[in-house]
Structure formats: C-alpha cells, structure tokens
Amino acid sequence: xxxxxxxxxxxxxxxxxxxxxxxxxxxxxxxxxxxxxxxxxxxxxxxxxxxxxxxxxxxxxxxxxxxxxxxxxxxxxxxxxxxxxxxxxxxxxxxxxxxxxxxxxxxxxxxxxxxxxxxxxxxxxxxxxxxxxxxxxxxxxxxxxxxxxxxxxxxxxxxxxxxxxxxxxxxxxxxxxxxxxxxxxxxxxxxxxxxxxxxxxxxxxxxxxxxxxxxxxxxxxxxxxxxxxxxxxxxxxxxxxxxxxxxxxxxxxxxxxxxxxxxxxxxxxxxxxxxxxxxxxxxxxxxxxxxxxxxxxxxxxxxxxxxxxxxxxxxxxxxxxxxxxxxxxxxxxxxxxxxxxxxxxxxxxxxxxxxxxxxxxxxxxxxxxxxxxxxxxxxxxxxxxxxxxxxxxxxxxxxxxxxxxxxxxxxxxxxxxxxxxxxxxxxxxxxxxxxxxxxxxxxxxxxxxxxxxxxxxxxxxxxxxxxxxxxxxxxxxxxxxxxxxxxxxxxxxxxx
Amino acid sequence: xxxxxxxxxxxxxxxxxxxxxxxxxxxxxxxxxxxxxxxxxxxxxxxxxxxxxxxxxxxxxxxxxxxxxxxxxxxxxxxxxxxxxxxxxxxxxxxxxxxxxxxxxxxxxxxxxxxxxxxxxxxxxxxxxxxxxxxxxxxxxxxxxxxxxxxxxxxxxxxxxxxxxxxxxxxxxxxxxxxxxxxxxxxxxxxxxxxxxxxxxxxxxxxxxxxxxxxxxxxxxxxxxxxxxxxxxxxxxxxxxxxxxxxxxxxxxxxxxxxxxxxxxxxxxxxxxxxxxxxxxxxxxxxxxxxxxxxxxxxxxxxxxxxxxxxxxxxxxxxxxxxxxxxxxxxxxxxxxxxxxxxxxxxxxxxxxxxxxxxxxxxxxxxxxxxxxxxxxxxxxxxxxxxxxxxxxxxxxxxxxxxxxxxxxxxxxxxxxxxxxx
Numbered sequence: 001x002x003x004x005x006x007x008x009x010x011x012x013x014x015x016x017x018x019x020x021x022x023x024x025x026x027x028x029x030x031x032x033x034x035x036x037x038x039x040x041x042x043x044x045x046x047x048x049x050x051x052x053x054x055x056x057x058x059x060x061x062x063x064x065x066x067x068x069x070x071x072x073x074x075x076x077x078x079x080x081x082x083x084x085x086x087x088x089x090x091x092x093x094x095x096x097x098x099x100x101x102x103x104x105x106x107x108x109x110x111x112x113x114x115x116x117x118x119x120x121x122x123x124x125x126x127x128x129x130x131x132x133x134x135x136x137x138x139x140x141x142x143x144x145x146x147x148x149x150x151x152x153x154x155x156x157x158x159x160x161x162x163x164x165x166x167x168x169x170x171x172x173x174x175x176x177x178x179x180x181x182x183x184x185x186x187x188x189x190x191x192x193x194x195x196x197x198x199x200x201x202x203x204x205x206x207x208x209x210x211x212x213x214x215x216x217x218x219x220x221x222x223x224x225x226x227x228x229x230x231x232x233x234x235x236x237x238x239x240x241x242x243x244x245x246x247x248x249x250x251x252x253x254x255x256x257x258x259x260x261x262x263x264x265x266x267x268x269x270x271x272x273x274x275x276x277x278x279x280x281x282x283x284x285x286x287x288x289x290x291x292x293x294x295x296x297x298x299x300x301x302x303x304x305x306x307x308x309x310x311x312x313x314x315x316x317x318x319x320x321x322x323x324x325x326x327x328x329x330x331x332x333x334x335x336x337x338x339x340x341x342x343x344x345x346x347x348x349x350x351x352x353x354x355x356x357x358x359x360x361x362x363x364x365x366x367x368x369x370x371x372x373x374x375x376x377x378x379x380x381x382x383x384x385x386x387x388x389x390x391x392x393x394x395x396x397x398x399x400x401x402x403x404x405x406x407x408x409x410x411x412x413x414x415x416x417x418x419x420x421x422x423x424x425x426x427x428x429x430x431x432x433x434x435x436x437x438x439x440x441x442x443x444x445x446x447x448x449x450x451x452x453x454x455x456x457x458x459x460x461x462x463x464x465x466x467x468x469x470x471x472x473x474x475x476x477x478x479x480x481x482x483x484x485x486x487x488x489x490x491x492x493x494x495x496x
Numbered sequence: 497x498x499x500x501x502x503x504x505x506x507x508x509x510x511x512x513x514x515x516x517x518x519x520x521x522x523x524x525x526x527x528x529x530x531x532x533x534x535x536x537x538x539x540x541x542x543x544x545x546x547x548x549x550x551x552x553x554x555x556x557x558x559x560x561x562x563x564x565x566x567x568x569x570x571x572x573x574x575x576x577x578x579x580x581x582x583x584x585x586x587x588x589x590x591x592x593x594x595x596x597x598x599x600x601x602x603x604x605x606x607x608x609x610x611x612x613x614x615x616x617x618x619x620x621x622x623x624x625x626x627x628x629x630x631x632x633x634x635x636x637x638x639x640x641x642x643x644x645x646x647x648x649x650x651x652x653x654x655x656x657x658x659x660x661x662x663x664x665x666x667x668x669x670x671x672x673x674x675x676x677x678x679x680x681x682x683x684x685x686x687x688x689x690x691x692x693x694x695x696x697x698x699x700x701x702x703x704x705x706x707x708x709x710x711x712x713x714x715x716x717x718x719x720x721x722x723x724x725x726x727x728x729x730x731x732x733x734x735x736x737x738x739x740x741x742x743x744x745x746x747x748x749x750x751x752x753x754x755x756x757x758x759x760x761x762x763x764x765x766x767x768x769x770x771x772x773x774x775x776x777x778x779x780x781x782x783x784x785x786x787x788x789x790x791x792x793x794x795x796x797x798x799x800x801x802x803x804x805x806x807x808x809x810x811x812x813x814x815x816x817x818x819x820x821x822x823x824x825x826x827x828x829x830x831x832x833x834x835x836x837x838x839x840x841x842x843x844x845x846x847x848x849x850x851x852x853x854x855x856x857x858x859x860x861x862x863x864x865x866x867x868x869x870x871x872x873x874x875x876x877x878x879x880x881x882x883x884x885x886x887x888x889x890x891x892x893x894x895x896x897x898x899x900x901x902x903x904x905x906x907x908x909x910x911x912x913x914x915x916x917x918x
Contacts, residue, residue, distance in 0.1 A: 279620045279706065282618060282620055305623065408576065445615065471712070477625055480646065
C-alpha cells in the first residue's frame with residue numbers, strides 16, 4: 001500500500017513514524033525546506049497534563065491518552081523532555097472555584113497527582129511569583145519538550161525505517177478518479193498513492209477542499225519572547241494564568257533547554273503566512289507575564305517570534321475519513337493541545353489505516369525489522385554538568401570536529417553541525433541547523449557563528465555560499481560576490 | 497598568567513606582563529586567528545594615539561603580533577574557554593588537544609564584546625534573511641569576500657555602522673540611509689564626516705525602525721521619527737525598500753565567563769568592577785579592553801590592557817602595596833561611568849591615574865573636574881565632549897591625600913559661560 005502524508009509538522013511526522021512500523025510505502029511531503037517549519041516550530045513546547053479539555057472532546061481524550069507516552073517516546077527518539085509540572089495560578093475566591101472545577105475535570109479524565117495548593121506551598125515552589133497569588137492547581141505530569149526536535153526525531157525515525165521525505169515540495173492538487181484518491185500533484189511532479197493523509201496544519205482546509213470537503217481554518221497568532229538562559233531559573237514550573245474562552249492565557253515557563261519563555265497572546269488573523277510580530281503584541285506578552293512573575297526583566301530577550309494555531313470554529317480536532325473522496329484521511333484543527341496529543345493522534349490514524357486496508361484489501365502488517373530508537377548524536381549541551389567535560393573529551397577523541405566550537409553562545413561544535421547535515425532528514429538551511437544543534441540560537445543570534453555555519457553548509461552540501469539560505473526559497477544570506485555589484489553597475493561609485 | 501582572548505587587549509596585556517618579568521604566559525583564543533576584530537577592520541584610523549600614525553586595523557594588529565611572535569608567549573587558537581571559576585581554574589576545549597584544564601596564578605579577562613541584536617532593541621515584524629549586525633556584515637565583506645546585500649539601510653550610527661555605510665557604498669551597494677534614534681551620532685565625529693558626508697549618505701537623527709517586512713528576504717523597513725522619549729511620532733512613518741538591514745545599535749561586553757567566576761557586573765558598563773590596576777574583585781584577576789567597557793579607540797584598549805598586564809606581573813612579583821584607604825571614584829554631573837571605579841594600591845612610581853569616562857549628553861566648553869568633599873581637586877578644560885567619544889583625565893598622584901575616600905568626577909560648564917551646553 002502506498003501512503004502519502006501531506007505536511008511534515010509534528011502530526012504528519014508522528015504518523016509517518018508510526019506507519020513505518022508497517023510494511024507500507026510512505027511518502028511524507030512538505031512544502032517548506034525543513035520538517036517542523038510551521039506551527040510545530042513556534043509554540044509553547046508543553047506536554048499538557050490534560051485537565052483543560054472535556055473528556056467529551058476529541059482533543060481532551062487525545063491529550064490524556066498521549067501524555068504518559070512521552071517518557072519512552074523521547075527516550076527512543078533522543079528528544080529532550082522534562083516533566084517539570086504545571087501550575088494554574090489563581091488570585092481570587094472565584095479563581096479557586098474554577099481551579100477546583102478543573103481539578104475535578106482532570107480527575108474525571110483520569111489524570112493523576114492533581115492538587116490544589118495554597119499560598120505557602122505556591123511560594124515555596126515558585127519564589128518569584130506575584131505575591132498576590134493565592135492558589136494554584138498543580139499538575140505534576142505536565143512537561144516541557146522541544147517541539148521541533150520531537151518532529152525531527154519522529155521524521156528521522158520514519159526515514160530510518162524506510163519512509164521517504166520530500167521537502168520543498170508543495171501539493172498543488174489531489175489526483176482523484178471516480179471519487180477515489182489516486183495520488184497527488186505537486187510542483188515537482190505526480191506521486192501515486194492508495195491513501196492520502198492530510199496533516200497540512202494551517203492549510204489542511206485547502207487540501208480537504210481539493211477532495212470536496214468543506215472546512216475553514218481560522219489562524220490564531222500567538223507571539224512569544226524567548227530569554228537568555230541566565231533568566232531560565234527565575235521559575236521552575238510551567239505557569240498558567242486563569243484561562244479565557246479561547247486561550248490558556250499568557251504563560252511563563254522554562255524551556256527544556258533552560259531558557260525562559262513567555263507568551264502567547266492570541267489574535268485571529270487572515271494571512272496563514274503571517275508570522276510577524278507586532279509592537280502591541282510583544283507589549284501584551286510582557287504585561288501578561290508580569291502578572292504572574294513581576295520580576296521578569298525587560299532586557300534579556302534573545303528572540304521574539306510568533307506561531308499560528310490552526311483552529312476550527314468547533315475548537316476541537318477533526319480526525320476522520322473524507323466524506324467526499326475515498327482514500328483520504330483529514331486531520332484538521334489540530335491546534336493546542338496538538339503537540340501533547342501527537343502520539344495518540346498517530347495511533348488513532350494507524351487504526352483508521354488498518355480499517356481502510358481491510359475494506360480495500362490492502363496488506364497492512366508490522367515489519368519485523370522496525371528500529372524503534374534513534375541513535376544518540378553527541379550534543380555537548382545534553383550532558384549533565386558534573387561530568388560534561390570528561391564525556392566530551394571522549395567524543396573529541398573519536399572525532400576532532402567535536403573539539404571545534406562554532407557557536408560560542410550555545411557551545412555547539414563543528415561535529416554537531418556536520419551531523420545535522422548528515423541526519424536522515426538532513427539540515428539544508430541555517431534555520432534547520434539551528435533546530436538540530438542550537439547553533440545560532442543564543443544571545444548573539446548568529447553574529448559570530450553565522451559566517452562559520454554558512455561555510456560548513458556550503459562545504460558539506462557542495463553548494464556555492466551564495467546559495468545558502470536561512471530557510472529556503474529566496475531567503476539567501478548573501479547577495480553577491482565582492483566587487484560583483486560594481487561590475488554590474490560601475491557608475492554607482494565612480495561619480496565621487 | 498592565562499589570558500582569555502587574543503584580541504588587541506589580550507595581546508597587549510600578555511606582552512606587557514612579559515616585559516615586566518613574567519615568563520609563563522598563555523593566551524587562549526577561540527577563533528582561528530588572533531587579533532580579534534582588527535583583521536576585518538580594513539579601514540584606517542587606528543593607532544593615532546598609540547603609535548602617532550594612522551594605520552588600518554590589520555596593520556595595527558600586526559604591530560603587536562610581530563612582538564608576540566618574537567616573545568615566549570604561548571598562543572592556543574581554536575580554544576574555547578568553557579568555564580573559569582574563582583580559584584582561577586580554567587576549562588577549555590581545543591580542537592587538537594580536546595579538553596584542557598589549567599590553573600592560572602593570575603588571569604586576564606580579554607574576551608571583548610558582541611553586538612546588540614534586533615531583539616535587544618525589539619524591532620517587530622517578519623523574520624527574513626538580510627537582517628544582520630554591522631560587524632557580521634563587515635566580516636562577510638572584508639574577510640569572506642561576499643556582499644550581504646545590495647540595497648542597505650543601517651540602524652544606529654555607532655562607529656561600525658558608519659564604517660559599514662561607506663564600505664557597502666564602495667562595494668557598489670545603494671546605502672539608503674543611516675538612522676539614529678538619538679539627536680546626535682553615537683560614533684566618532686571623523687567617522688560621520690568621512691563615511692557619510694563624503695558619500696552623500698543621509699543620516700536621519702531621531703529616527704528609528706518600527707517594523708520590518710519580507711517573508712523570505714527583507715523587502716522593506718518602516719521608518720519613523722521619534723519624540724524626546726524615543727516614541728515614534730504618528731504621521732512621520734515611511735517605508736524604505738531594502739534587501740538588507742545592518743544593525744549598529746551598540747556593543748555588549750562578553751562577560752558570561754566573568755559571571756561564572758561570581759563577579760558582579762556594573763549596570764552601565766556591562767563589565768565588571770575594577771580598581772586602577774584593572775583588577776577585579778578577585779585578587780589577581782584582571783579585565784581589560786571591551787570586556788570591561790566598550791572603547792571607541794583600540795589605542796585605549798591597548799593602553800588599558802598594558803595597565804592590567806603590568807599589574808598582573810607586579811602582583812605575582814609581590815611588587816604591589818595596598819593603600820590604607822580604598823578611594824572610590826564616582827560619576828558626577830554628565831558622567832555616566834568611570835573606569836576605574838576604585839583606587840586600591842599605593843602609587844609607587846606612578847605620576848597619575850588616568851580615568852576613563854563617558855558623558856551622557858554632548859556639551860561644549862566644559863571642564864572635567866575631580867571633586868573631593870565639594871572641593872575641586874583638579875580640573876581640565878575641554879572644548880567639546882560627546883557620548884560617542886570616551887573622555888579621559890589624569891588624577892595626579894601628588895594631589896591624592898591619604899584620608900580621601902571618595903572622589904567625584906563631573907563635567908561642568910566653564911564658569912562665566914552660560915551657554916556652554918548645546
């Protein structure tokens with residue numbers, strides 16, 4: 001059976017990986033130059049405990065089911081993950097009532113360890129929290145993860161197990177014959193398929209429309225500030241304010257890499273490519289975060305970014321076969337807690353594929369040579385502080401490239417960057433290198449290492465430095481060779 | 497002695513320490529080559545103070561590297577210091593040797609500085625390629641041999657921004673404007689004249705960028721005039737089309753290692769606190785150059801590093817003698833900071849202490865005045881002071897009394913002239 005998955009975000013990549021346990025041909029198609037290049041790279045990076053959504057909603061069920069899977073999954077895929085616990089912070093008696101409701105809701109969903117804590121314990125857990133905070137709902141099972149590394153880990157593992165990934169390839173239409181999917185048209189040619197899985201995130205409504213299914217994704221934009229690691233220990237848990245109708249509010253959390261992250265706000269927008277930040281939005285994020293932690297510094301921001309959520313009017317996930325066309329599974333409206341639900345969603349899709357294979361007489365058997373784990377690539381920042389240096393010495397003895405630090409701020413070596421270029425889903429852009437190694441994600445934001453990373457990419461991809469891009473297409477870093485512009489137009493300088 | 501950083505500060509400190517009797521000196525340098533940022537500064541203007549002649553950056557560096565090559569100082573390049581603690585133990589990583597652990601009897605911190613980024617000044621908008629610091633653009637242009645763009649806007653009139661405006665123009669790029677949020681250029685006056693005026697590149701004072709646009713490559717920036725509180729004035733916004741935005745919005749001393757040693761940083765300089773020997777609050781640990789405070793002339797970096805290098809040698813040779821009273825040097829009127837912040841040793845053969853300072857606002861016809869208990873100790877007239885140009889003044893040893901505990905430095909209008917401030 002030939003299966004095409006459209007969209008290599010965390011959902012598409014998770015599905016590809018779980019499908020790669022079976023004896024099927026998998027093609028994962030992504031329009032961007034890297035996996036995780038949309039919503040999956042720009043979100044809070046939280047694995048929610050799952051007390052928010054009702055057990056009646058699909059997203060509620062998926063979240064609760066998926067949360068416990070993360071320990072083994074991240075160990076297998078070599079993705080940094082930490083159960084740091086979350087706190088929903090209340091200030092009033094009204095808030096306390098809401099927190100109790102949430103707790104009851106969570107317990108109904110089967111979440112363990114939920115606890116309402118009072119001020120003393122809250123201050124103990126979070127010494128820097130607003131002194132007016134009185135209560136909190138503590139969820140010890142909530143965690144933090146690097147969402148793009150999870151996506152890359154999934155996609156790498158899928159490729160390791162035989163899946164194929166096509167980057168920089170845009171699906172332009174579905175090939176449909178007699179209401180039956182036959183494949184996809186892309187800007188790089190046609191690809192045949194018995195089954196197509198639409199995991200196109202923000203654009204999943206457009207793909208569905210190609211099959212005659214009517215959905216409308218309303219993008220919701222959230223802006224964030226990421227702080228220097230020196231501010232990472234200002235908090236310990238993921239802190240939520242009391243949520244509103246449409247959003248969980250502006251959070252304050254440590255990232256799994258030790259930075260401090262604040263955001264998101266939530267604004268409806270029309271343009272699905274608009275991931276710009278605004279001065280009002282960035283201000284709003286600061287205000288929201290100060291409400292929880294008043295001492296968050298105005299300085300110390302390393303980068304500000306925004307991500308879009310692919311929300312449906314129903315505010316729930318839609319995961320179902322197409323009503324109009326056979327052989328299409330639509331995953332639409334996978335917004336928060338989509339990341340937290342990825343393993344469960346992938347399993348649900350596997351069940352659907354099973355069902356599809358039975359009705360259509362396709363073979364669908366597990367292979368016996370599935371490699372569940374990814375190899376550990378050496379990363380200096382992955383080692384524990386106490387014996388980091390000794391461990392790294394062993395790595396350098398194997399390969400001197402690990403002894404040459406390219407990114408000063410994050411201590412990333414040449415060896416790690418070369419690995420990123422040679423991974424199953426290879427890094428081909430500066431941003432792709434950043435997501436796999438953290439090189440250039442530090443306080444100088446590529447000021448020092450930018451030229452070095454460019455040189456390594458150029459050398460190992462065997463392309464001209466002028467062809468190296470930040471994130472594909474027209475995002476080239478350099479514009480011309482020295483003196484080239486003068487030769488193009490020698491009047492420009494000569495007139496003085 | 498271990499020196500961290502083989503830029504102009506580190507090299508000068510090491511050479512001076514050797515000259516003063518130290519014979520076991522090693523410099524650890526993270527880059528492939530030594531000289532710090534000087535090799536990419538191919539313009540002239542270096543050395544007027546130190547050598548009395550105008551040199552380019554590489555020439556200035558070479559003068560020191562020549563001496564280094566004929567010295568017994570060991571230099572380890574491609575060596576990244578990962579950690580240093582208050583016991584002067586250093587962990588570094590070298591490509592060939594792997595992890596290196598060394599303990600210094602004295603350490604000179606000479607890690608230099610880094611450039612402020614777009615995020616440090618919070619410019620909202622898209623995140624395309626084509627936005628980079630002026631120094632990175634300088635490296636691409638002068639070392640790598642590539643042009644980062646063809647239509648350029650420069651934000652910030654710091655020296656690197658001004659130098660790069662001219663450099664990009666000479667390479668054939670269309671430099672559309674240099675924008676400065678302050679009402680005055682933050683670079684050296686000579687750079688403003690030689691880099692902008694001579695090339696008809698407009699300098700827009702009290703202007704900033706409020707938004708950048710471009711999904712893949714930068715397409716345009718939104719420019720607005722600002723009021724006295726630096727807020728954009730409505731109705732003054734205009735879009736400027738460009739493929740490149742260079743940022744020259746300030747430098748930040750690279751003090752991550754300094755902090756790891758447990759040293760506090762000065763809120764204004766971003767460097768650690770030092771006494772007149774450029775010694776930090778850990779005895780035998782010195783800091784010099786841009787890691788201590790950002791200089792506008794490399795000449796003064798060299799001079800400052802020599803103070804540290806000599807002091808480090810004297811320290812190990814037990815030649816130093818502490819004063820009975822520590823003297824604090826504090827900033828007064830129109831002085832944002834001073835280096836040093838304290839005087840802790842006896843003067844011995846020193847005739848004076850040279851105090852480096854920066855001003856908050858430009859002033860004309862002033863005097864730089866040292867004050868003890870509201871009484872003038874000594875003062876020096878100056879025609880003009882600018883925030884972009886470091887001010888120095890000597891505090892003569894002969895005028896320092898043993899019971900003095902705090903000396904204030906002020907920059908005041910000359911008496912009898914009531915329109916000195918402009």
